[in-house]
Amino acid sequence: MASKLQQLQAKAVQVSQYVTKNGCAYYKHLLEQNRQHIVQPATVEKCQELSKQLFYTRLASIPGRYESFWKELEGVKHIWRNRHELKVEDVGIAALFGLELYAWFCVGEIAGRGFTFTGYYV
The missing domain is CATH 1.20.5 (Single alpha-helices involved in coiled-coils or other helix-helix interfaces)
Incomplete structure (x- = not known):
């Protein structure tokens, strides 16, 4: 050691x-x-202006992201309505994706605890 x-x-x-x-x-x-x-000269006023531009640009992008979210949701609803037509490969890919998300969640929890394992000991 x-x-x-x-x-x-x-x-x-x-x-x-x-x-x-x-x-x-x-x-x-x-x-x-x-x-x-890089913006020249780098003044406090210029940094504040850029910060405001970023904030309001992100704020202005919300409607587009909102529409994209509803389009994605409609796509999921369509797939769910036609689930009897799904292939085994598609279901397998979706299951692997869900498993990967769950695994990342678990790894994130472990990392958040400082890489310690908690729970019941046998």
């Missing part, structure tokens, strides 16, 4: 050295690559 801890510490030191050595170059490259998205 102690040797694994030492290996982990050595790996963490290597990673931190790599980040220290290459972090600045990566930062500069990232900014250069995305220069078109």
